[in-house]
Amino acid sequence: MILQDGTFRQLRDFIYEKCGIYVPDTKKYLLEKKIGARVQARNLGSFEDYLVLARSPQSGDELSKLFDAVTTNETYFFRETQQFDVLLDNIVPTVVEKRPSKDIKIWSAACSSGEEPYTLSLLLADKKPGLRPEILASDISEEVLASARKAVFGSYSIRNVPPAYLQKYFKDVGWAMELSSTIRAPVKFLNINLIDDKKIRTIRDVDVIFCRNVLIYFDDKAKQKVVSNLYDSLRPGGYLFIGSSESLHNVTRAFRPLTYNKVVVYQKV
Numbered sequence: 001m002i003l004q005d006g007t008f009r010q011l012r013d014f015i016y017e018k019c020g021i022y023v024p025d026t027k028k029y030l031l032e033k034k035i036g037a038r039v040q041a042r043n044l045g046s047f048e049d050y051l052v053l054a055r056s057p058q059s060g061d062e063l064s065k066l067f068d069a070v071t072t073n074e075t076y077f078f079r080e081t082q083q084f085d086v087l088l089d090n091i092v093p094t095v096v097e098k099r100p101s102k103d104i105k106i107w108s109a110a111c112s113s114g115e116e117p118y119t120l121s122l123l124l125a126d127k128k129p130g131l132r133p134e135i136l137a138s139d140i141s142e143e144v145l146a147s148a149r150k151a152v153f154g155s156y157s158i159r160n161v162p163p164a165y166l167q168k169y170f171k172d173v174g175w176a177m178e179l180s181s182t183i184r185a186p187v188k189f190l191n192i193n194l195i196d197d198k199k200i201r202t203i204r205d206v207d208v209i210f211c212r213n214v215l216i217y218f219d220d221k222a223k224q225k226v227v228s229n230l231y232d233s234l235r236p237g238g239y240l241f242i243g244s245s246e247s248l249h250n251v252t253r254a255f256r257p258l259t260y261n262k263v264v265v266y267q268k269v
């Protein structure tokens with residue numbers, strides 16, 4: 001089955017419109033492979049038929065399957081670990097200082113299979129035991145969210161977890177490691193498309209957002225929309241972490257960049 005250039009462009013525009021992910025010409029082969037599998041799964045004869053199905057209101061959960069297919073879900077515990085150090089040493093104390101309730105609301109936006117929000121939960125439980133964290137974790141892919149809720153992780157995911165934490169917070173289930181319920185409890189998983197303004201409006205008064213390693217898949221226009229949505233979800237003075245290889249250059253000037261130990265954090269002003 002061949003993905004014709006014209007159909008590729010239509011599929012690309014459709015994906016962009018629905019989730020902000022922009023597939024460049026150089027990645028056409030990837031779309032051909034990933035959507036080719038969906039064409040077969042739905043017993044269709046061509047990419048053109050698939051496009052008709054995906055656009056149709058009667059497509060069932062095909063849009064969700066399409067999101068599963070086109071997203072890149074690479075993640076692992078303690079990824080870009082200096083950012084977590086800055087969170088614990090510099091941001092958390094400032095946020096809870098004048099808050100007798102000691103509650104803190106953190107959002108891992110684009111959490112993939114859960115390693116990022118669970119790293120946050122683990123570190124807060126271990127290093128800041130007096131706090132009452134609420135951790136929202138969201139993604140557009142149902143497949144990774146289902147896996148996140150199971151909280152069972154293979155060796156690749158946990159390779160950076162310090163051995164003491166592995167012993168304290170994970171249980172060996174033979175082929176993988178299961179995370180303890182203490183660490184799972186504060187994390188609530190939701191399906192949120194970051195370019196869906198209506199959905200994002202339901203998330204408010206967040207103290208800290210982690211939105212890492214997802215902006216790279218968007219073009220500048222989609223980045224602007226997403227970052228503006230995140231801005232609105234933060235409390236005044238709230239903080240945004242993005243991936244260390246990502247930047248808000250050309251995206252927004254609404255945040256004040258702060259630097260701690262070479263880690264840049266963006267503060268809502």
Ligand SMILES: C[S@@+](CC[C@H](N)C(=O)[O-])C[C@H]1O[C@@H](n2cnc3c(N)ncnc32)[C@H](O)[C@@H]1O
Binds near residue numbers: 079111194195
């Ligand atoms: C590479 S993973 C990053 C996971 C984690 N934040 C990290 O840094 O390890 C990117 C995630 O973004 C999600 N994603 C892509 N487009 C999205 C959108 N429009 N809304 C919400 N999540 C999206 C993907 O499903 C994927 O799980």
